[in-house]
Amino acid sequence: MLQISTGPNQLWEVDYRDADTIMLNNQPFTWDVAELSPGRFHILHEGRSYNAEIVSADFGSKNIVLKLNGQRVELQAKDRFDLLLERMGLSNANAAKVNELKAPMPGLIVDVRVQPGQAVQKGDPLLVLEAMKMENILKAPADGTVASIKVNLRDNVQKGQVLVQFS
Template sequence: MLQVRTGPDQLWDIDYRSGGPITVNGQAFEWDLAVLGNGHYHILHNGKSYTAELVSVDYAAKTFVLNLNGQRLELQAKDRFDLLLDKLGMSNAATNKVNELKAPMPGLIVDIRVEPGQVVQKGDPLLVLEAMKMENILKAPGEGTVAAIKVALRDNVTKGQVLVLFS
């Protein structure tokens, strides 16, 4: 089960199981999805056609930016573990201090949005990593001060490579 938020008052409970039906807020959700490649999709739902483009993904923060028929949508997903931490009042337990940011996948650094000495909060954009022709905004996993940036613009990085150090 996922809980997906697209705005302050738009929240959906999505239940899915491998090979099973998808439900949204308890209602069956029927759709046809065609992968066009390079982060582009075609969707049919309730007799309507939609074009979707995956603009950016932050897997650590579970945030996604989509263009759906030209309209920008920012999605924040919470899985059952995130919801349990929220319920227990522990959702901010891992956001205190961080020591480093590592590359979640191999790619090319196309933008650096911070500099050493800069104080950042959880969710602040740090770098943009291009992977598989998609731009992924890498955000601060917690609060801290940027101690060093270990990559330069246009550097190719490997998965797990340290990109930013925090003090």
């Protein structure tokens, strides 16, 4: 089950088992979809014709931007895990500002891929930490700007040591 919203007042519950069995707010949803080209579709629903285009899709944050008959529509999806975290009061855990990256384990810094002042996005590689004969790429935990790098190439680091600070 997914919960899809297009704003604070537009919320739908979508349950799908396969492409032919879709329930929208506990009612059967019937449609005919034809892919015109990658990311472009023609949809028939209740006697109406729609042209849909996927403008962007961020599957990590579950944000999708569509053009539906030329009009921009932003969708935010929440799966059952997102909804459970929300009920537990943990939905804002990802929104917290991250001020630093700490070493997840002891090891040796074998590559530094950023510099102070550089803007990074969540998931961008920052450093490479060699531990137990394996190279681990340490990635940005959130979008931000590198304020300072607290280690140098070939430094030995301890678990929990601050490696990068963000502004």
